[in-house]
Amino acid sequence: MKQRVLTNQKSYTEEQLEMIEAIRAVGELIQDRPRRTVYRRYALVNDWPQPENIVRQFGSWPEALSAAGYEWNVDQQPEELERAPKYTKDEILKSFHRYAQDVGSTITLKKYQMWRKSVHHAPSHYHIVKMFGSWHDACTAAGLEASVTYSKAELAASLRQAIEEVGFSLSFEAYREWAKRNNKPSTKALLHRYGSWSAAIHAIENEIRLNKQQAQ
Numbered sequence: 001m002k003q004r005v006l007t008n009q010k011s012y013t014e015e016q017l018e019m020i021e022a023i024r025a026v027g028e029l030i031q032d033r034p035r036r037t038v039y040r041r042y043a044l045v046n047d048w049p050q051p052e053n054i055v056r057q058f059g060s061w062p063e064a065l066s067a068a069g070y071e072w073n074v075d076q077q078p079e080e081l082e083r084a085p086k087y088t089k090d091e092i093l094k095s096f097h098r099y100a101q102d103v104g105s106t107i108t109l110k111k112y113q114m115w116r117k118s119v120h121h122a123p124s125h126y127h128i129v130k131m132f133g134s135w136h137d138a139c140t141a142a143g144l145e146a147s148v149t150y151s152k153a154e155l156a157a158s159l160r161q162a163i164e165e166v167g168f169s170l171s172f173e174a175y176r177e178w179a180k181r182n183n184k185p186s187t188k189a190l191l192h193r194y195g196s197w198s199a200a201i202h203a204i205e206n207e208i209r210l211n212k213q214q215a216q
Helices: 014-030 036-046 051-058 061-067 089-102 109-116 125-132 135-141 152-166 172-182 187-194 197-215
Strands: none
Touching: 014 036, 014 051, 014 061, 014 125, 014 172, 014 187, 036 051, 036 125, 051 061, 089 109, 089 125, 089 135, 109 125, 125 135, 152 172, 152 187, 152 197, 172 187, 187 197
């Protein structure tokens, strides 16, 4: 059951904004409102904020979901909303092979999700990642070329430019505003690639400092 995402105008700290982006990223990947247990699996793989820390920041998981823009209906039980069939590796690979016949050998998550809407019993991104460990590993096992919107070099170049223009210790919100003005990769794209905002900043700032030292 796909959940409607709402617009939230409250003011949040940089840490809370990073948590909100992580929740939204998982929600987009699974095309549903993330349960706490589902979010935890993605957080462990991507080094995103842990659900316990999110609950401490927002008071409860439903409040965190609300901050991320998801409706919360207390009359609906999460386990009932997200109950879904299980898939074996062979079943997932067969689904990928059928995708290749219908769409082609290059696959993106967006294309797969669009294709999945027209196919009965095709596994979700959540079940694919749960079985194979990552989307990329599943695509590789199926012999498909996983395409991404931005390469790591492109994301690094964007973040490097932002730091050079705005300054070191670039905040999550400052980059978000800079990216909107300059039509650059989103914070979500950076979080997907680096795992966390602090990891992205640390990697690029160290690279800039090293380049400056070598140039001297």
